[in-house]
Amino acid sequence: MAEEVDYEALPSNTSLGVNMLAGALAGITEHAVMFPVDSIKTRMQVFATSPAAVYTGIGNAFTRISSTEGMRALWRGVSSVILGAGPAHAVHFGTYEAMKELGGGNCCWKSMACNLYGASATIASDALMNPFDVIKQRMQVHQSEFRSVFTAMRVVYRTEGLSAFYVSYPTTLTMSVPFTAVQFTVYEHMKKLLNPSGDYSPVTHMIAGGMAGGVAAGVTTPLDVAKTLLQTRGTSHDAEIRRVGGMLDALRIIWKRDGIKGFGRGMSPRVLTHMPSNALCWLSYEFFSESILS
Template sequence: MKDESSVTNASDNARQTTTHDNSQPASPEAAASAAEPEDVLTFRGHMVAGAVAGTAEHLAMYPVDTIKTRMQALSHPGQQLRGSTLARATKAVIRREGIRGLYGGFWAVAAGAGPAHALYFSAYEAAKRALNGDRPGHHPLATGAAGVVATLVNDGVMVPFDVVKQRLQVARSPYKGVTDCIMKMLRYEGVGAFYRSFRTTIVMNVPFTAVHFATYESAKTAMARWAGREQEEETLLVQLLAGGTAGGVAAGVTTPLDVVKTRLQLQGVHSPQHYNTSAMIPVLKRIMAEEGQRALWSGLKPRILFHVPAAAICWGTYETSKSIMQHM
């Protein structure tokens, strides 16, 4: 009996060893094939999470964006908003136009925000992964550079929607709606009108996004260290606080460029004034010469008040959506 048991155990051990050894070798092709669906799913997951986050951000913060646009635009006679406080400006719009006045052009941004942010976040994640490589930890320069790549992809899609949105946001807009605005722009101004502010938008969004993403990742790392946690254990509160901080800092330092972009997109619509150029520097100089330096900071408060909660909502929604999809 003892000898039979020993033979049986030896046979079992041999089978286990053989099975274990057979599971080890795997060709690079097989490993790549097995990993490919996960990579595709991850990329798609970033796109879905980005689309959800972008839509949620713009839906929640659109009224503040409308007030910011009106404060930066050349004011229509009798409807002065520049120099007004955010609360007074909001009350003035509601008194004259009702709640609907705060949502002019909403459907333009609703149509563009999802696809644009899907590309935005998926491009950011891919670029960050490529730039960071196998290096552990947070690298602000690589993160900022990944943000620049993301904004170049995003702006190519979003700028035309943003132009239509802002033309419908202003007081007494000559357009009946999104479709009417698009058709009249094509008829009277041509396709180029949709990209008139593209260069200025890029010049504004490159530093904005670089500062935004680098600040967000740095803030998360700092908060994790302060709380004595690993960054992988970050909470929704950390994401919201880091997102809000990043949005506020980036919005503040790029406000003058945003004013120039708004003027370029609204020229000839909210005012008869034309700049006869799509270049940023000449418009910047003209605003300073005719209206003073303060005009370049028009809409600073609503811009910051927009981007702080908007970035918090966007990052919180994005990170939460990613987490949900990773566990599906």
Template structure:
């Protein structure tokens, strides 16, 4: 007879590939279902958006994109995420489950917030190693007037003009963001499970509620770091001044001043190479409020996406452990 622990961690006799498959399918579903909202978030977070890419909200942004850029514009670049999300989440969930078991030191898996948080840190290291370059390409395809015809064109031009190392420019920032994001996410998820599903039975409603709440809170807390990551991924440099002109990424893939440079203004051209320079550039563009641009679409993206990820992952754990009755 199987126990709840068999479901929580999958039986020892189960091949690790099956455990990883559950995570891969969950990750693909998480990123693809809410991808159009992720496009809106990226555009809203650009500190120097094109005048044609300034939106009043999510609905307005979606309508403008589909009307002016094509019906399928909100899903451009989704295949890049789908390809990377499978192996990245396979490593993430399998590492999380294994480290959670090792660090908890108890058969009551999922009831130790510290172990869950630390397990999330280790899992994030593997996840981001695969997702960071895919995220860099994806965001360059998401911006308005992207100079790239597709993912392969983007990769080729990056290699020729900047070097492939630029794909990992935001890796430190991504880790700085994702380690607290996933730690908070996993701790909150397990705490909600303690209240709604303490025995850790297969309960889709509790998985959806716990996942949505965990994703929303973690997303809100880490939004400033996400804004920095967007800058590092999409804009090579920025012309900074106080109340002066800004820079935009044009179709020729160069950064240019939006207006003429006033003679009485002092400017400094600086490349955003890392988190510290990104923070400084963003702050000089508009103060602390700029760090929370895109907060609403980020939270609205993470709530259903994390709910989908956990509900899919728990389903496949339940199914592969031999306890599921498929209707």
């Protein structure tokens, strides 16, 4: 009898390329589908000076944005995500699989190993994605002046310099490393719990991925609020926010202006975004891996 092929243990001579391509396709799919909810999250996290830009919840934001600006406003900035998500997710999954292989293959039930693999993948992918994320959020804010990704990049670079694209990178890493570590750890544990045999199971990937994304998103929301403040500082009319220089400054302003509840800004749409998007990401990743090999 021929030896059964483990669908996650791809051949050594093709696994890196396959996983990188699968990750790129999965990342684009994930971000594009949930983009309108992500736009609402960004607007809820921004410290707006205009009452027209203050939203009380997901439903309130959706109704007001769609009625006053049109549905297209919820998709503004999606091109930046598509441009950045492909290469960033390719690097993310490629690094994850390479690290997992170096660690002995499919041994991610060990929590420390999961943390190392996920953290390494995040450091590499966020270095590519951070500038695109800055542009995305600049385009998502209320009354954004930008309609083109390249115009936004040119204007931000000319007026604020290269540092504007990376002022949030330390905060992004501070948030994304634990996010990804929690995500991969919960995903691997849930996958083994729901499917001990290890057989290919799309339902398992969706459930485990969704739960992992929701838990990780909720835990890291305070840092995401700080990241949004840093990335959108150039759009603010508030002098203090425009001068914010790093994560600690951002956290101080959030506490000063909104107290403890400020660190939960946008948690609902953030969790709502990451649960289905993470489920879709893992489902797409495994599907594309299988399709490429078949």
